[in-house]
Amino acid sequence: MNPISPRVLLVRGMLAGLLAGAVAFLVAYLLGESKVDAAIAIEEAGSALHDHAEDAPVSRALQATAGLGTGTLLYGVAFGGIAALVFCYALGRIGRFGPRATALLVSGGLFLTLNVVPFLKYPANPPAVGDPDTVVRRTTLFALMIALSLLLGAGALILGRRLAPALGHWNASVAASLAFVAAVGLAYALLPGVNEVPADFPAVLIWQFRLTSLAIQAALWATFGLVFGFLAERAIAPVVAPKEAVQPTS
Missing domain, CATH: 1.20.5 (Single alpha-helices involved in coiled-coils or other helix-helix interfaces)
Structure with missing residues (x-):
């Protein structure tokens, strides 16, 4: 395995993070936005300020599209770069794993420590909670x-x-x-x-929102591990020189 500059892997990590952020955006938009809208509707139904949505400086439609997309893409790029640096340290130090396996292990480890462990103590709540x-x-x-x-x-x-x-x-x-x-x-x-969940708030909506939040992170890190493992392997694979033709001796 040829030595390679961390900068090369950093760039590839940020690229993989960008793609992972795009996948996370799709999961968040398709699965999560309906839960957010339902939570906001419950909040507004129990509030006297029914014009809350109209007075918001940014429309809900813009939040759910451009705002959500920008946030997830920037998140993916930032953590993709961090994960690439962790990969640089981990490669060859956590066992005899190749680049793809190491990338998946790093992604799984970061998903566990950054998302799963904090989630089990402080699970995500919708905006109305x-x-x-x-x-x-x-x-x-x-x-x-x-x-x-x-x-x-x-x-x-x-x-x-x-x-x-x-x-x-x-x-x-x-x-x-x-x-x-x-x-x-x-x-x-x-x-x-x-524990600040109102007693009358639908429990099903709470857990749907929480599981969706975890699914978004799982999609991001799984995509990053697969894409970055592929890019890293191509970057650090040894260049095998073609064998020279052996001329027959007379």
Whole structure:
């Protein structure tokens, strides 16, 4: 495998992130926007300010199309670049995996630490749910959970590498995974919970919105892993010189 500049992989990571963001936008638009509209309708039905939608500085139609698309594309490009740098470090250090397998492992690891672990503690809620006065507190707790998840994930990876010489790769991976789960469980227990869902809000809509939010992230990271793995393999594959024809000797 030829050495390659991280800049080359960074560019490919951002390109893969752009494509992944486009897929995430399609999933969000097709599956998520109807849940957002339903939540807004419930909020407006219970509010005396029925002209809320007309007074909004940005129309709902623009939010659901150009606004959503711009946000998901920028998100994909940004995290695609970050994931590419993680890939540069992980390649050859987490086992004898090729570029495609490493890209999928990195994508799966980032999806787990950035999305799944924080989601299980602080699941996403539609716009109509939550006290506006606690938005700063809720955002801070969610960001803290993401930071803890990333640190614990990195710690588990380091622990697995340290234990591998003594326990073997499989046993070390199991031990590191169990340590990660235990540490995440401790973080869940210590961090305060947030439950601001109104008692009369439809539970089905809440969970549909939450599962859709998770599906959007899953689509983004799965697409990134597949596309970036392909691009990275093409970038770092050794150039095999064609064999010279052997001239028969007389």
